[in-house]
Amino acid sequence: MAREATLVLVKPDGMQRGLAGEILARFERRGLELRGARLLRISKPMARKHYAEHKGKPFYDGLVQFITSDPVLALAVSGESAISVVREMMGATDPLDSAPGTIRGDFALELSENIVHGSDSKASARRELALFFPDGLV
Numbered sequence: 412m413a414r415e416a417t418l419v420l421v422k423p424d425g426m427q428r429g430l431a432g433e434i435l436a437r438f439e440r441r442g443l444e445l446r447g448a449r450l451l452r453i454s455k456p457m458a459r460k461h462y463a464e465h466k467g468k469p470f471y472d473g474l475v476q477f478i479t480s481d482p483v484l485a486l487a488v489s490g491e492s493a494i495s496v497v498r499e500m501m502g503a504t505d506p507l508d509s510a511p512g513t514i515r516g517d518f519a520l521e522l523s524e525n526i527v528h529g530s531d532s533k534a535s536a537r538r539e540l541a542l543f544f545p546d547g548l549v
């Protein structure tokens with residue numbers, strides 16, 4: 412496999428619960444490298460772009476509403492197979508299916524408040540990193 416970069420978001424619920432440090436520490440301890448970090452409140456247009464793949468789904472409007480409701484921490488992390496490693500460490504989308512030891516499996520119970528986002532493919536990572544880090548990574 413190869414070295415990759417991926418986007419992580421600590422969503423508004425994760426920020427409100429004070430889990431940003433815990434989440435970043437898990438990725439750092441795993442050996443991933445922090446290449447960028449931004450604390451921001453996502454605008455509606457940016458949220459619609461970020462979640463464009465879900466447009467038309469019943470939960471889309473609520474998702475856009477939620478991700479723009481409070482600040483998020485956007486992290487660019489890189490390392491060997493970073494995209495799949497981050498996804499595995501996040502756990503399944505529905506926290507009720509997430510294994511203990513994963514971020515969602517340890518900290519969440521609700522599908523709509525599942526603490527973190529992570530890019531799901533190389534194409535998504537490229538697109539999402541460009542959206543959140545338009546000036547590039549360090």
Ligand code: IDP
Binds near residue numbers: 474504522528
């Ligand atoms: P992912 O975050 O694990 O990649 P996606 O399928 O890309 O999952 O969905 C994006 C986000 O939308 C999820 O993290 C979750 O918060 C929310 N979501 C997904 N499916 C549903 C649903 O059926 N009802 C409510 N929210 C959902």
Ligand code: MG
Binds near residue numbers: 529531
């Ligand atoms: Mg997704």
